[in-house]
Amino acid sequence: MTASLPTTGPARVPVPNAADALPSARRTLTIEAQALVTLAERLDASFEAAVGILLACRGRVVVSGIGKSGHIARKIAATLASTGTPAFFVHAAEAVHGDLGMITSDDVMLAISYSGTTAELLTIVPAVKRMDAKLISITGNPHSELAKLSDVHLNGGVDIEACPLNLAPTASTTAALGLGDALAVACLEARGFGPEDFARSHPGGALGRRLLTHVRDVMRTGDAIPVVSVDASITEALIEITRKGMGMTAVLDGSELVGIFTDGDLRRLIEREGDIRSLTVASGMTRSPRHVGPDALAVEAAAQMDENRKNQLLVLDDTGRLVGALHTHDLMAAKVL
Structure with a gap:
């Protein structure tokens, strides 16, 4: 009769119990x-x-x-x-x-x-x-x-x-x-x-962008600003709105800002008048439009736009001269929003 050899298996390693994790963490x-x-x-x-x-x-x-x-x-x-x-x-x-x-x-x-x-x-x-x-x-x-x-x-x-x-x-x-x-x-x-001091130490962070970015840093200037004269036709205004891609155009009388004409103004004008082909932009523009200064923080402009449910904002200097235009897309691109 052949004797059986004793067998030994590998040592059993205790299996970690995940149920112990929460009490341990606490x-x-x-x-x-x-x-x-x-x-x-x-x-x-x-x-x-x-x-x-x-x-x-x-x-x-x-x-x-x-x-x-x-x-x-x-x-x-x-x-x-x-x-x-x-x-x-x-x-x-x-x-x-x-x-x-x-x-x-x-x-x-x-x-x-x-x-x-x-x-x-x-x-x-x-x-x-x-x-x-x-x-x-x-x-x-x-x-x-x-x-x-x-x-x-x-x-x-x-x-x-x-x-x-x-x-x-x-x-x-x-x-x-x-x-x-x-x-x-x-x-x-x-x-x-204060917060502005902190932002200067963190210019690459979200807080730095929010506290150090001014309107002048992100606004559109020069030829990028959509502008028509107060006696421009609705068709001319629509061409300018489309060409500049801001959903609006500023309306000037000479060098003086007298209004803003937006996509919303266009819809309201059509609803009110029907045929608008013979009308000028003055008949449908919003007079005394909301605006912001170039030295304001971009977050302040964003807050104003949000409060008034607007996507655009004109930028005027201390003398009331139009110097820029701002769209929510500009704020998003600068990561202010």
Whole structure:
């Protein structure tokens, strides 16, 4: 009789249970939210001192860190720079190999290290102190070497990480990021930094286009403006409307604007008169048409057009002279709408 050989199969790997995802996510967010609440309650005069140093900075805020703290430092530097506090990121490891030359005595260094013992940061701190630049640190240990060497220390300590192993930086990086945002916003408010200032830092974004684009930047000018004289026939007006493609034409008496003739005016004139072949544009035009100035924001023109349910708007200068014409298509092309 042949003995049967024992068989061994591959080790069974536990199948992840997607049902655990929601409780895990809620636990993570709750821990991180509580870390921020605790952080807000712990803020003291040290935060005011840090803001004072940032506001008095004559150079740039140099934000530095290593690892996950380095990623947070990059974001904080970007937020500061976009909200009126000139800043840039320097990798601590690169700083000891030449990038330290980017820092001057007029700058402020914002160093981020949860342990407060990051060797690369501690290596460059003496050089920063020798050049008499101010040092602000964010750590989770007020008794750490980095905290003690700083002009101002901000305590970003957390009771527990969201990581179930209490190892991966999660709540602690959220706290550091929150402190950076708080510094940026406090400086923003202290400087009176407004929407137009923000737009100048973000000219390529939607807000920048909305707040920096003026009517003069998008209006049609010169021969592109549809224009007929007040004694022009309806046929002449229709030819001009069709040729310029704006669904209307301005009506001038000499150089003075006296009206606007639109597709809607044409329909109403036909409904009222029937045969319009012998009529002039003056018989159907809208007198004293709505208009906007060339220096107005394009969003203001858009709001006026929307409020009055119009697709076109004439542009007049301060003397009442016709200088341009605007269509909703122009605003859409400029991505104002």
